[in-house]
Amino acid sequence: MKTLLCLCCAALLSLSGCYREQRPLPGAPATASTPDPLRMTNLQPGEPKAQANPANPYEENAYAVSQGKRLFKQYNCNGCHASGGGDAGPPLMDDKWIYGHEPANIYASIVQGRPNGMPSFGGHVPEDQVWQLVAYIRSMSGQLRSDVAPARSDSLSPGKAEQRRERETPASVALPQSAK
Amino acid sequence: MKRIAALPVLSLAGAAAMAAPFQNALKPAGIQAERIHDLWLLTVGICSVVFAAVLVALLLALSRAGRSDAATPPDVASLAAPEPRLKRNVLLAVGASIALLLVLIVADFQTDRLLGRMPLSDAVHIEVTAHQWWWEARYNDPEPGKIFTTANELHIPVGRPVIMTLKSSDVIHTFWLPNLHGKKDMIPGRTSLIRLRADQPGTYRGQCAEFCGLEHAMMAFLVTAEPNDRYEAWADAQRREASNVLSARESRGRQVFMERSCVMCHTVQGSGANAVFGPDLTHVASRQTLASGVLPNNRQQMAAWVTQPQKLKPGTNMPATKLSGEELEALLDYLGTLK
């Protein structure tokens, strides 16, 4: 029967499944390998090194990104980054990146903190949660596929949902005047 | 295969701990559940009678009716002539069913009125907030100093009315404590009230009844109904801050608590940890269960819960925390002091 046939074909496909839709539970799946320690201790601003940046698998996974969004609120990132708009801390939804826009750079910023007020969350926030945060932060400037990036929240809407943001082309900038 | 779950191995001890408290609508232990149970008995009685009557009528019909096969000529007389006997019997049956329905409807209205009329003097006010997938309970009091918060395990005084304000912090949950009362939804953006009273002391188990996501199945809570004086004693204990008189190991444990992920979500009154995204742990050691009614609260389960929560409650928002053996032992010691 035609129906059955189609279902069988789909069954073959499904052996792979659709990673976007899986629910990787922290600890369970392979999170991105932590960037090498050299880069970890590298605080100098400006161009991220040309060397390979490990990709963040969570950037392909809608559930992980939405977890990142939840943690972003929970860990009160809004306190300084005001839902990406920027306040005491720099905005995260624009194209300007002081310490680099690659997942590894953002990971380092969160884990080690940065001068001028960004605290270090190393140890406090487990690794896979950091990677979830990294994925979400990159969605704020439209770096993620729109079918992975979060839709609007059930809250007062701060503006366009991440999934509908224009993709910014990240540019590196020096520290803002205020911070000097 | 990717869909095979991580194995939540609940030890037999766990099962036992869960077996003790009941969760049963047919064992009312409070006035509200009693009233519903009375209505239940009446309704089931009437329905059984009706069911029996219909079946008897059917069987009689089958036994007395003649037999036939496809060749038997159809009897179309009824198209021409009315059938008064059938008419009378059908009308009688319909009349009887209408009458019984009216009885049931009246009884139901009556029960609703009674449920709304529970005396409320000297009530305990509790604000219960549901989270994915645990329960937060805030005991309100006219004196701000006497307000305290706990999680997943409530104590209430026997014979005193309890007024619960129900809220949700994320999706729709339903508060259900079958031995004491029926359900009430907890709908984000709305608050609702549930009034109940425990008339027999005991520990009763409740569970979220509205599908609320990955761990809907593991969102239970315990309510302990006890004499007023013991309740007051418990409440006083809950109001106390965690003591800071700690052994070296214990204060090392507190250091771990403060430096690792625990502090990001949990509160321990008096320790400086005051995040509100997980259950308040000020008196965690005084509770019977962990992970909202899923695990018995003992040292070994606590260790498993801290280090690999996803194995015990897949989908929970509690992150796995990597700890050295020494850190873990110290942390467990510290948590053990939170009585």
Next chain:
Amino acid sequence: MTTITTPTHTGQRDSARQLEQTWRDPPGLYGWFAAINHKTIAVRFMLTTFGFFVAGGVLALIMRLQLARPENTLVGPDFYNQLFTMHGTTMMFLFAVPVMQAVGSYLVPLMLGARSLAFPRMNAFAYWIFLFGGLMLYVAFLLDIGPDAGWFAYVPLSGPDYSPGKRVDFWAQLVTFTELSALLEAVILITTIFKMRAPGMTLNRMPLYVWTMLVTSFMVLFAMPSVMLASTALITDRLVGTHFYNPAEGGDALLWQHLFWFFGHPEVYLIFIPPLGFMSSIIATFSRRPIYGYPAMVLAVIATAFLAFGLWVHHMYATNIPELGKSFFTASSAMIAIPTAIQIFCWIATLWTGKLNFRTPLLFALGFFFILTLGGLTGIILASVALDLQVHDTYFVVAHLHYVLIGGAVFPLFGAFYYWFPKFTGRLLGETLGKWNFWLFFIGFNVSFFPMHLLGLAGMPRRVWTYPAGMGWDQMNLAATVGGMMIGASVLLFIINVLRSRRHGVPAGPNPWGAGTLEWGTDSPPPAGNFVAPPVCGGRYPLWEPDGVPAHVTGLADDRREILVTTLMDAVPDLRPVMPSPNIWPFLSAVAVTILFVGSIFTPWAVVWGAVPIAIGMTLWFWPRSRETRKNAASEVHP
């Protein structure tokens, strides 16, 4: 008993051949996609819905295996949530409602003595839409994009914030697919029933089954728009950031529940009313007499339909809506038992005074009495606010709804398959296997679902992927699983029976049961044009009329698809329009619509660019072919 089509003289035999030429679908692969004959489409429709029924059943068995023992880890919460969502969605949207329309689209024209359904191309289109919707859902499911927020998809859990990814969007679009298909079918059936009845088939001679399909179709028109609106609002919330269900921006989570249950409760009766028609057909035939109390039966069905729209709130008793409202809905929910009671009593009266022929169809009809009555009574329990507060969202409700839907719909449906299978295929289903099929199903069903009443009262909530040991739930869950397996086995027997009987069954002849309605007056299976000479209807059971069918219609062209249109009330011959001929555009348009719907899951712009191919497809579908037109114009008679 008279049959209508046995050719009497050569003239008629020629016209029979000619009619077959005119009405049959074109041959070959193209013909397969261009087919529009209502019987061809209906058979495909039935097979497809039955395929989904089996698929949904398999999902249910996996769930039962998982719940067979406490703390089982056969499947995890993520997959389990997809399982029960898919099971509910499949059974409600892909089986229960469409299968009733599928059977109706086969039988209604035959019972009315008509050559075809009205709008045969739209009928084909509706089928393709349905098929593609169902396939989309299952492909998504196999790709791990299966919806996991429940078939009721309550917001905010199903909303943008708590259901990341595309799982729920596929669910919402499936709703759009199936409801579109169902709405079109409803329009087709209403038009057919009102305007294409055999001359003399006044409304009060219409078979009870046709009445149920008429009422059901009207209910579809009023109920389904509600869920389409709800799911559209859901998908816009998720995709373009509207705030229908966002309390923080003035939306409301309960808006979803109102819209959903305003559809959802009538839907139960969409599923339940056509089987009442099956019952009336089967009981009349196998007790060899007309159903007692025809007017009462018709009025009862209509009353059920009206009441069905007045009780959706009894799914929301646990929410904080005003008590007064709840009392009203308690009353109306209880009152809907009355029309059903009336029908049950009328059937019993019919059996009481009839001569019974205990064949498998009658067995299934009798199974209905036991199971549906029990389900109806637990329904009265659920109508009561106070009791519902305890059993709502527990396994008690699972038991109740399966007693109502399986007892009220699936048992009569199986009876109907056994009853009409000879008409579909020309051969009878095996009687022995049939009896096994029935008894396994009947016993298995009760073993599986009766304990669930007790489970619910013993505090077991619905939709839990596992449960702790020592709650006193273990044995009852095990029993439920065993019963489930028995049901599975009996459905397997049914399939075997069908496959064997299709080839080796006893040849049926036009009227194997000696039934009284018009579909039995033509060959089995019926010719492409249904009737060589369409009958004139002389009573409620035309074939049982002492002097048989008073006359046959002549003067309809047999070289083109000419049909007879009669007047609304009295079925007086009025027009003889020409029906459209097969072409492939309904299929292609359905493909275009599918592309738009699936595309709109990923980008709102799909609605814009996806509309272009649809416009093209529909235009070519409508555009008249000049040869045909000339032929028709030549023999035109102006009003």
Next chain:
Amino acid sequence: MKPGMREPGRLDVSELPTFGFGHRSLMWWGTFGLMLIEGMIFALTIAAYFYLRSHSVTWPMNAAPPELLWGTVNTAVLLASMLPNHLAKQAAEKLDLKKVRIWMVVCLLFSLVFLGIRVLEFTSLNTRWDSQAYGSVVWMLMALHTTHLVTDAYDSAVLTVLMFTGPLEGKRYVDVSENAMYWYFVVLSWLPIYAVIYWAPRF
């Protein structure tokens, strides 16, 4: 039974007309069914509008009511379009091809005008679908009705072309007449929607 039985056992229908207008035709019932469905959808959306309103303190929620100008103009245009539409219907029922062509073209011109104005209407709603629930439901109503305008305009366009190019037969006049009926529906269903969108926020 009409028409008369020539010989017993035969009901000859060969003199019956092959098409007819109004509720005699199947097409009328098909259109009627679609109108019921769409009417139901409009009604439910309006119900949702007032449901949300009943749950909100201020209405419209932090937004100004839509400007009246374009909506009102469009209402006038839509109402006016009923005249050529009516004449097209009459002509069709008289099987008068020349008149049908003329009035169908006029109708098409009207539809171009009100589609143009509809665009301006969207610009004068003073709210966006994603600003709050009020905006969402207003845009939903407008989008639903606009869909009907577009589809009906397109139907009429196709039918008009057919009327010029052929091939024609009697039942095409029925199509024209049913198309006109559907047009009535689209116009008349606009009146309550207009009242809700433009006037409800003002009271």
